[in-house]
Amino acid sequence: MTKIGAWIEMLKLGASVRGLKKEVRFFYRNSLINSLLKEGWFDFLSQPRTAQDVCDHFGYTDMQFLTRVLDVFTNDGVLIREDDRYRSAFPVEPQPVKLPRFFGAAMKQITLDGAASFPDRLKGRYGTFSDGMNLFNWDDTLGLELYERLRMSAFRFSHALNRRGRFLDVGCGNGTGTAAIWGYYNRRKAFGPGSKMEIYGLEPDEGLRSIAAEEFPVYASRLVKLDRSVIEGLKEYHPRFVAGYAENIPFDDEYFDMVYTSQVLHWCNGEQATKEMMRVLKPGGLFFGTESFHPSMDPYVELFTLVNEGAGGVIRKEDFERWVREAGAVSVGFATPTVAFKVIKKSAS
Numbered sequence: 394m395t396k397i398g399a400w401i402e403m404l405k406l407g408a409s410v411r412g413l414k415k416e417v418r419f420f421y422r423n424s425l426i427n428s429l430l431k432e433g434w435f436d437f438l439s440q441p442r443t444a445q446d447v448c449d450h451f452g453y454t455d456m457q458f459l460t461r462v463l464d465v466f467t468n469d470g471v472l473i474r475e476d477d478r479y480r481s482a483f484p485v486e487p488q489p490v491k492l493p494r495f496f497g498a499a500m501k502q503i504t505l506d507g508a509a510s511f512p513d514r515l516k517g518r519y520g521t522f523s524d525g526m527n528l529f530n531w532d533d534t535l536g537l538e539l540y541e542r543l544r545m546s547a548f549r550f551s552h553a554l555n556r557r558g559r560f561l562d563v564g565c566g567n568g569t570g571t572a573a574i575w576g577y578y579n580r581r582k583a584f585g586p587g588s589k590m591e592i593y594g595l596e597p598d599e600g601l602r603s604i605a606a607e608e609f610p611v612y613a614s615r616l617v618k619l620d621r622s623v624i625e626g627l628k629e630y631h632p633r634f635v636a637g638y639a640e641n642i643p644f645d646d647e648y649f650d651m652v653y654t655s656q657v658l659h660w661c662n663g664e665q666a667t668k669e670m671m672r673v674l675k676p677g678g679l680f681f682g683t684e685s686f687h688p689s690m691d692p693y694v695e696l697f698t699l700v701n702e703g704a705g706g707v708i709r710k711e712d713f714e715r716w717v718r719e720a721g722a723v724s725v726g727f728a729t730p731t732v733a734f735k736v737i738k739k740s741a742s
């Protein structure tokens with residue numbers, strides 16, 4: 394039953410998963426091709442070249458990342474590899490960049506900025522979430538229905554709304570999701586005198602975290618459809634937004650009854666972040682959320698993730714399951730292709 398609930402949320406997006414994946418793939422692929430075309434890549438690769446030739450010609454320093462980019466193009470048939478040399482498989486022209494359904498204009502800008510930053514990344518200069526205008530684009534993007542459906546699928550799969558206690562939203566971004574979560578519990582009358590419910594958002598990016606703290610009443614009234622004055626009246630139960638990374642959560646062991654994270658793990662060191670989230674979870678507690686585990690994340694999308702500092706990229710379910718079990722999980726479940734997961738930590742005996 395619970396898996397069906399998670400699926401229903403994803404199906405509400407109204408597109409086949411395969412169709413959507415294809416649109417996303419071409420959007421990222423073509424944006425990257427256009428950016429590297431401007432850099433002169435495909436002219437240079439009209440002759441067979443080694444990765445070292447490419448590094449020397451363009452002044453790149455990160456051979457490991459370059460090899461990943463070359464391999465993604467090779468696996469996709471854009472480049473051909475013969476021995477240790479790569480060359481263009483066809484004369485590469487500017488590609489159409491069509492926005493996938495459910496992506497907004499802001500998401501398009503984030504992707505175009507990401508594509509434009511590949512040459513820098515290949516020279517060892519990483520991006521961050523709120524670089525320049527990206528902050529406002531992320532603020533818009535995190536309000537997309539896509540994120541809401543992912544969140545709802547995780548809640549339906551995990552039955553988190555039947556639980557109460559301290560709740561941590563790791564990598565909460567601009568707090569749109571945290572405000573919605575606050576609304577789910579508020580609707581279930583979880584807040585009031587003697588309430589056991591406390592919601593925390595953890596976010597390393599200062600720009601996004603400030604928006605989360607300042608805009609909570611705005612997002613909550615929009616998402617929860619409650620009057621601002623009612624929301625202000627519940628101030629003592631509002632979420633608290635805290636600075637920190639998933640790999641180093643500034644709370645004691647076993648502090649939270651629930652730890653939730655959605656579309657964050659691939660931006661982190663996956664193993665450290667997963668084990669750290671289990672560390673702050675109480676015995677018997679619930680760790681749940683969503684993540685684009687391998688193979689649900691397209692290899693082009695993963696490359697765009699790796700432009701950011703600290704991002705480890707895609708995680709395999711098997712590794713995730715091993716990490717949570719090493720950190721005390723007694724049960725681990727997955728649902729839907731863009732995966733909802735739920736983990737229960739062993740109870741104190």
Ligand SMILES: C[S@@+](CC[C@H](N)C(=O)[O-])C[C@H]1O[C@@H](n2cnc3c(N)ncnc32)[C@H](O)[C@@H]1O
Pocket residue numbers: 522535540563564565566567569570595596597598601637638639640654655656657660661662703
């Ligand atoms: C795609 S957004 C998802 C935001 C939010 N969870 C949601 O679903 O609306 C990814 C978030 O992960 C945060 N993030 C990136 N690296 C992180 C890390 N090492 N620890 C915690 N959060 C991180 C980013 O700053 C960003 O807010």
